[in-house]
Amino acid sequence: MISKLYLTLKELAGSRFISFVVFCVILLSVSAIISFNILSVNFNNYISNRFASAIPPDEIKVKPGETRSLFLFSPAAGKVIDSKTVNQLRNINGVKSVDSILALTIPSSATIYFWSFQYNTDLICAGASYGYVEKDLKTAEMRTAWKTGTHEKGIPVLVPRALIDSYNNGLAAANNLPEIVPEKLAGLKFRVSFGKSSVSKLNDAFDSSSVVAGYTNGINITGLVIPLKAAEDINRKFGQKGRYMFAIVKAKDHKYIEGIKKQIKNMGYSIETGESLSAEIVRLKSTVNTFIALMVSLITILAVVSTALCSVTAVWTRIDYYRIMRALGASKLFIGFTILVKFAIMGFLSSAAGVIAVTYAKDYVVQALSIPGLRLSLEINAAFTSTVLIAGTLIPVISSLPAILRMFWAKLDRY
Amino acid sequence: MGRSRKTPVGVEKKTIMSLNGIHKHFNIAGNRVTVIDNLSLELKEGEIVAITGKSGCGKSTLLNIITGITRPDDGHIVLKDKRIRYWSDIFMSRLRNREIGQIFQTFRLLEDDTVITNLMMPARIKGRAGRAVREYALEILGRTGMSEFVNTRTGLLSGGQKQRVAISRAIVNKPSLILADEPDANLDAATSQEIFKLLEMLRDEGKSILIVTHKEYMLKNADRTYTMENGILRQLK
Secondary structure, eight states, X not given: OHHHHHHHHHHHHSSHHHHHHHHHHHHHHHHHHHHHHHHHHHHHHHHHHHTTTTSOOSEEEEEOOOOOOSSSSOOOOSOOBOHXXXXXXXXXXXXXXXXXXXXXXXXXXXXXXXXXXXXXXXXEEEEEOHXXXXXXXXXXXXXXXXXXXXXXXXXXXXXXXXXXXXXXXXXXXXXXXXXXXXXXXXXXXXXEEEEEOSSOEEEEEEEEEEEEEXXXXXXXXXXXEEEHHHHHHHHHHTTOOOEEEEEEEEESSGGGHHHHHHHHHHHTOEEEOOOTHHHHHHHHHHHHHHHHHHHHHHHHHHHHHHHHHHHHHHHHHTHHHHHHHHHTTOOHHHHHHHHHHHHHHHHHHHHHHHHXXXXXXXXXXXXXXXXXXXXXXXXXXXXXXXXXXXXXXXXXXXXXXXXXXXXXXXXXXXX | OOOOTXXXXXXXXXXXXXXEEEEEEEEETTEEEEEEEEEEEEEETTOEEEEEEOTTSSHHHHHHHHHTSSOOSEEEEEETTEEOOTTOHHHHHHHXXXXXXXXXXXXXXXXXXXXXXXXXXXXXXXXXXXXXXHHXXXXXXXXXXXXXXXXXXXXXXXXXXXXXXXXXXXXXXXXXXXXXXXXXXXXXXXXXXXXXXXXXXXXXXXXXXXEEOOXXXXXXXXXXXXXXXXXXXXXXX
């Protein structure tokens, strides 16, 4: 084993100048690729932060088709979103996920007790899936409750920010009542009546205690948001199939947005996304990212070609050594193995050196580079570092294969 | 000159290698050229067999076939009761490493490495290069008169010294067969005789030696001598 290790190290020490060239090629390539990656991350962050309101998120809000009529009131004529629609949306190319908001199609009302104050109001309730409101659920307890649809203190609910604002700016101001601080709302208990409102009352109407899990900016309805499972159960209890108020379609990438929008429109539904300026910014973002991807590809190709040429030279300059090794009884497999190990070690060391070089250089870059409105983030994440190290190790190995195979087939055993 | 002194008179020598009906041709410029034609040869323990012939008559091809570098079109070789399997590079490499020691006219030494490093290479390839092997290598260098050059780079040695190192390297793994391809080609007459004396010493230790040579001295002192012409082997002595 030690003997084999010695021969591997001997191979590593061979053709030092060419090894140095390969080392430099990989080092520079890795440094450039990491720099481009940092550039890409910062550019995308800059776009997202500066044009947050103008850029369309990778989400599309799908609403039922609009009812058009000559009269003020009309039967629902637009296309309704149901579970079948949700499945169709999920099957559109480029769709990552679909979160639907299910309306309770029964009358409902809420009664809030606060010391001597009692406030009763009709309201609508909507069920939201866990994935859509996960970020609004602050405690693990509430996250678990949302998944199961129930909590020991009652049905967990999220209060839309729009509803709180309406109360604070309308009802509270008009009646000299205290305003609600959204962050302090969690934990408030109240009573909700399902199947009963000031307009109508169903036979199976029932009251249920509820507990506020927090507030949400994501669903702007003047009603309460309850777990999707609870909404489905209540609808079922009253013999209702349920009707989706809207569905949030998340795209895998911005580039799919236009295609998805087109298909949803063709299905007869209304959609909401950012408009006008956003398309320009998305195009700019896409162009810059494509350019960066092209540069990274170009650097990778150049690194592969350079390393391949270096490996051909390295193998050819050492062919006498390999021929002697063959004459002394080394198998092709062993010779090939030592060459591959040599390039793998070189690749790994040069990649690691590239990562270290960029890591050290970034502090100087931060000091030297100052762009108004742009906060540079020069962190290299672990996953990207691993990818760079793996690629940096494999590229020289793969690049040296043609030279090794050519040597084996045509040159090695000619004395 | 002594003849196989280790084997008592009257005792049949063991066959180390036998070549049976070896045939090899090459296609050169569209023409089929037969290089070796139905060649059979036996090599016994502790004997020197010399082969001579014009350049390009197939002598080196024969050595390459024995070492497994070139595959014959027909026929087979048995080395120490094992039939050579040409399809397995690992098998052939192991055979070259353990059973065959090779000596080349161009020495084929690692010129940037020391004498002892060169000597240890076959052992390192074998995977056994411990202290015992190193001591054995030093002992061989003593026998070949190269003790004082143990840590000298082989690139600095003379032709005769290099060939002594090459011979020492050929026997470090204790092979039963030594193939020498014109070991004296680049050496003067005196050095050539010294090299042959070393080979005789190895023969006396029981090694079988197959030499390809043009030198009259070696042909005269070999146990058997053959000439190769148009791929056919003819015994001279």
